[in-house]
Amino acid sequence: MKLKGKVKFVNKDKSLFFPTLRKRVDAYFTENNLPKSGNSHILIKSIVLLLLYVVPFVLLLALTPGLVFSLVLWFVMGIGVAGVAMSVMHDANHGAFSKSKTLNYLMAHSVNLLGASAFNWKLQHNILHHTYTNVVEMDEDIDDMVFMRFSPHTNVRFFHKVQWVYAFFFYGLLTLYWVILKDFLQFFRFIRSGVNANSKAQNTSAFLKIVAFKVLYFFSILVAPTLIFGIPFLEVLLGFVLMHFVAGIILSTVFQLAHTVEGTSHPLPSETGVIENDWAIHQLNTTANFSRKSKLLSWYVGGLNFQIEHHLFPRISHVHYPAIAEIVKETAAEFNLTYLESKTFVEAVRSHLSTLHRFGRLRLPNLNEVMA
16 A cells, blocks of 8 residues: 555646536535435434344344344344444444534444444545545555455456456455454554554554454454353354355445446556546546435445445535435536446446456556466
8 A cells, every 4th residue: 555645636637527516516505405414314224224233133132043043133133234334334434424523423433333443444435445546556445355356457366357256255254354354454554554644642542442342342242142141152153254244245245336347447646646637537437326216225325326426525424415416417417527327236236247357357568467
């Protein structure tokens, strides 16, 4: 990962796209007397999704059912984990959940209840991904991941030819890797790279909080069911893995459908670290929407099928994306800019698999094939 700040965007054509769009979006909220933060809908949704995660676990402990029903409950918990991450934590970490900073802070840390770290997420997602979308060595979401190749500018390996076949298996491992190892690796990597510029004392405190939350999480979800409620440990472990596998597939798929599909670009900065494009136009070029008309999908994924709007206005709550999407699309058309979208979820998945298939075979000049 390059040091944060070494890559910058230069609006060489002096495009007025984003100033024009911002004025129109601001006017929409002013004219309709609406706050840009979430409303009662997001509060109700948060309660529902948190209950979808908590209630099955309570039933698991209270009823200690047989293996089959137990796995059903863990499966439902996986759906709840993904829902909380997409619809609750995501908005809150962007400061878009509520006008209250305290409520944003509390709901942002709902991810800690899922076993992950809000501290690391803000650095990876808010700073790196949102600023340097699809820029290799800056956006961790597309960096060299050994088994997966999400960029034409990362190492190509012989097994990438079939990555479109095995992709969803590795997607299922995402949150499991996240809660067990990724948070610790990221914490120290962000310090070395300069992305985390906090003082030593601040980082010590942050690290101790991460460890404390991890200990509490793993004790509550893995140890307590066996130690206190007498559920066989292997049964608990199997359910735990199933829960994370379900959550991982959902989260990975939804995020990848926004950036690793046909039509999105992967620009490289110049030797001086410059990307000659307006930042907002870069977001349009590297991001795609899908299934905008599906209210149920939009509700569950927290508006992440409106990724263009989210990347242009991350501090606006996802509950407003359907309304401002038309403004964004019309303004993009006025400036002859492409507004990438798949009409349906299935169409987006096909586009994603097609891109994985293409990247798995696309080689770079002078790039030696890595066989490990």
